[in-house]
Amino acid sequence: MKDKKQIESLKYLGAIGGLLAASGVQAQIKYVDLPDTTLNTNNAFWDLDIDEDSLGVVDYRFIQYVDTSIFNVSGSFIQARGNVGNSVMGLDYGNYAYPFNLSPGDSIGPGKPFKGAGGSNALGQLALEISDTGHANDKFNGALNGLIGIRFRAEVNDTAREFFGWIRVDLSADYKSITIKDFAYKEQYGEGITAGEGSNWIGQEEIESPRFTLRQMDQQLYFENPFPQAELQIISMGGALLQSINFEKGPQYFDLQNLDKGIYIARVKGDGVAEEVRLVVY
Numbered sequence: 068m069k070d071k072k073q074i075e076s077l078k079y080l081g082a083i084g085g086l087l088a089a090s091g092v093q094a095q096i097k098y099v100d101l102p103d104t105t106l107n108t109n110n111a112f113w114d115l116d117i118d119e120d121s122l123g124v125v126d127y128r129f130i131q132y133v134d135t136s137i138f139n140v141s142g143s144f145i146q147a148r149g150n151v152g153n154s155v156m157g158l159d160y161g162n163y164a165y166p167f168n169l170s171p172g173d174s175i176g177p178g179k180p181f182k183g184a185g186g187s188n189a190l191g192q193l194a195l196e197i198s199d200t201g202h203a204n205d206k207f208n209g210a211l212n213g214l215i216g217i218r219f220r221a222e223v224n225d226t227a228r229e230f231f232g233w234i235r236v237d238l239s240a241d242y243k244s245i246t247i248k249d250f251a252y253k254e255q256y257g258e259g260i261t262a263g264e265g266s267n268w269i270g271q272e273e274i275e276s277p278r279f280t281l282r283q284m285d286q287q288l289y290f291e292n293p294f295p296q297a298e299l300q301i302i303s304m305g306g307a308l309l310q311s312i313n314f315e316k317g318p319q320y321f322d323l324q325n326l327d328k329g330i331y332i333a334r335v336k337g338d339g340v341a342e343e344v345r346l347v348v349y
Contacts, residue, residue, distance in 0.1 A: 095253060095255055095258075096251055096252070096254065096260065096264060096265030097232075097251060097252050097253075097254050097265075098249070098250075098251040098265040098266060098267070099249060099250055099251070100248075100249045100266075101247060101248060101249050101250070103246050103247070104246065104247045105244055105245070105246040106129060106130075106131035106143075106244060106245050106246075107131065107133065107239075107243060107244035107245075108131070108133055109131070109132055109133040109134065109135045110130075110131075110132065110135070111130070111131045111133075112128055112129060112130045112131070113128070113129045113247060114127075114128050114148075115127045115128070115234070115247075115250070117217075117219055117232065117252065118219065118221045118230070118252075120221060120222075124148075124149040124150070125149055126147070126148060126149045126150070126153050126219050127145060127146065127148065127153070127217065127219075127234070128145070128146040128148055129143070129144070129145055129146075129236075129245060129247055130143070130144045130145075130146060130190065131143055131144075131243075131244065131245055132144075133243045133244075134243075138197050138198055139197070139198050139199070140195070140197050141195075141196045141241070141242040141243050142192065142193070142194055142195035142196060142242055143193040143194050143195075143207065143238055143244075143245040144190040144191055144192055144193060144195075145166060145190070145191040145193060145215060145234075146190050146191065147183060147191070147217075147219075149219075150219065150220040150221070151220075152227065152229065153183075153217075153219045154181040154182055154183050154217070154218050154219075155181065155182060155191045155215060155216070155217055155218075156169070156175060156179055156180065156181050156182075156215070156216030156217065156218070157180065157182050157191065157206075158180055158182065159182055164182040164183070164190065164191045164192065165192055165204045165205065165206060166182075166191045166192075166193060166206065166207070166215050166216075167206060167216060168210055168213045168214065169213075169214040169215070169216055169233070169262040170214070171214065171262055171263035172261050172262060172263065173214070173216070173261060173262045174259055174261055174262075175216035175217075175218075175231050175232070175233060175260050175261065175262060176231050176258070176259020176260065177229075177231075177257070179216065181216075181218045191215075192204075192205060193205065193206070193207035193208075193210075193213075193215075193236070193238060193245070194207045194208035194209075194210075194238050194242055195242070196242040199304070199330045200330070200347055201242070201345065201347045207236070207238045208238060208240060208242065208344075209238060209239065209240035209344050209345065210236065210237060210238045211237055212235055212237065212248075213235065213237065213238060214233050214234070214235055214263060215233060215234045215235075216231070216232075216233055216262060217231070217232050217233065217250075217252070218230070218231055219232070219252075221256075223256055228256035229256060229257055230252050230253060230254075230257075231253055231258070231260050232250060232251055232252025232260055233250060233251060233260065233263065233264075234247065234249075234250040235247075235249050235250065235263075235266070236248060240332075240343060240344055240345050241345065242345075249266060251264065251265040251266060278293070278340065278342065279291060279293070279297070279335045279337075279340065279342045281333065281335055281342050281343070281344045282344065283323070283333075283344065283347070286322070286323045286324050286348075287320050287321065287323060288320070288321040288333050288344075288346065289318070289319070290318075290319055290321075290335050291317075291318050291319075292314055292315070292316050292317060292318075292319055292335070292337060293316065293337075294316060294338040294340070295315070295316055295338075296313060296314070296315060296316070296337060297313070297314050297335055297336060297337030297338075298311060298313055298314075298335070298336050298337065299311070299312045299313075299314060299319075299333065299335050300333070300334045300335075300336070301331055301332075301346075302331060302332040302333075302334060303331060303332075304329075304330050304331070304332070309326075321333075323346060323348050326346075328349055330345060330346065330347060330348075331345070331346040331348065332344075332345055332346070333345075333346050
């Protein structure tokens with residue numbers, strides 16, 4: 068779901084990517100369009116050797132949990148592995164690491180906050196649900212084209228050097244699957260990159276397709292309606308339609324405090340486009 072800033076960033080990145088490819092400068096960015104890989108079973112994982120070193124050392128591991136343990140836990144994680152310097156762009160709260168969900172064009176490089184997100188007790192939490200309750204600090208639940216900033220180390224002439232890149236993922240709104248789509252990094256060590264830079268997935272049709280920006284902000288639901296009119300539906304987890312409200316074009320807010328505590332689905336529809344997000348009212 069892209070706002071105006073993201074759309075303009077996509078247009079810029081698409082244009083500059085074409086110019087760089089034409090001039091031969093694009094070789095400075097290593098871009099890999101992966102066969103979309105979806106994890107949707109409990110304890111499923113997928114390993115990425117991002118720099119394809121001769122030892123085959125895994126740099127990042129994605130892990131998916133589905134309805135595991137007596138607490139009914141589902142969620143998606145990224146784990147930095149291999150070199151001790153490998154890390155993910157984000158912040159720590161308590162004992163957990165929360166990667167940022169970057170917008171196209173955001174800077175990834177020296178001076179940015181990177182966390183280890185390595186080891187069994189320091190997973191990078193993309194989205195987590197425990198007993199039907201999501202976590203307020205998660206940045207990726209229901210993300211479409213979520214961008215993770217990464218920093219990894221590799222040897223150049225027998226010296227460990229830092230490289231910067233990004234990985235693109237989709238996460239389902241029900242916390243039960245993650246799809247890893249592609250990645251890129253700057254081949255020159257020490258140089259930053261912008262999220263989405265070097266990719267070929269920025270198409271004009273995708274850029275210009277209007278979408279809702281739908282997210283929960285504390286006790287409010289926010290969405291950007293690009294159409295003359297849109298319908299918001301509040302649906303119970305059992306599928307019952309609880310409320311239906313029409314909104315006009317522009318930014319809209321819906322107060323969640325009038326709902327009982329619990330889990331709901333918010334669905335917005337307009338002009339043949341529909342999107343939904345899970346709500347946690349507490």
